[in-house]
Amino acid sequence: MNKKVLVVDDSSTMRKIIKNVLIELGIYDEFITEAVDGVDALGKVKSNNFDLILTDWNMPKMNGLTLVQNLRQLPKSEHTPIVMITTEGCREEVVSALKSGVNNYIVKPFNAEVLRNKLEPMLNKI
Numbered sequence: 001m002n003k004k005v006l007v008v009d010d011s012s013t014m015r016k017i018i019k020n021v022l023i024e025l026g027i028y029d030e031f032i033t034e035a036v037d038g039v040d041a042l043g044k045v046k047s048n049n050f051d052l053i054l055t056d057w058n059m060p061k062m063n064g065l066t067l068v069q070n071l072r073q074l075p076k077s078e079h080t081p082i083v084m085i086t087t088e089g090c091r092e093e094v095v096s097a098l099k100s101g102v103n104n105y106i107v108k109p110f111n112a113e114v115l116r117n118k119l120e121p122m123l124n125k126i
């Protein structure tokens with residue numbers, strides 16, 4: 001699948017888990033870009049084009065929520081599908097994530113199957 005995906009998480013283990021699921025779903029390894037925090041992600045979005053962005057919530061420098069707010073203000077990522085991966089399972093957090101423009105969210109801890117079930121329909125639409 002020629003889809004470019006950005007995976008944003010400060011945990012390298014988490015990035016690896018997500019990346020493996022994406023590869024299982026047919027995304028090419030070389031089309032997956034990793035970023036370690038919101039600042040890193042924003043820089044990579046400015047210099048690349050992504051079809052899907054997966055971002056963690058809790059990260060140093062710039063968290064996922066601020067990242068999403070920034071991404072939605074950039075014309076090139078205004079409409080890019082974004083999935084928030086969060087430990088903040090409470091309703092208010094989810095509502096603020098959705099309000100800021102997240103298309104979908106996954107609550108940690110999750111397994112590969114949960115991730116697959118969320119991502120597969122999104123990947124089929126883009």
Ligand SMILES: [Mg+2]
Pocket residue numbers: 009010011056057058059
């Ligand atoms: Mg984190």
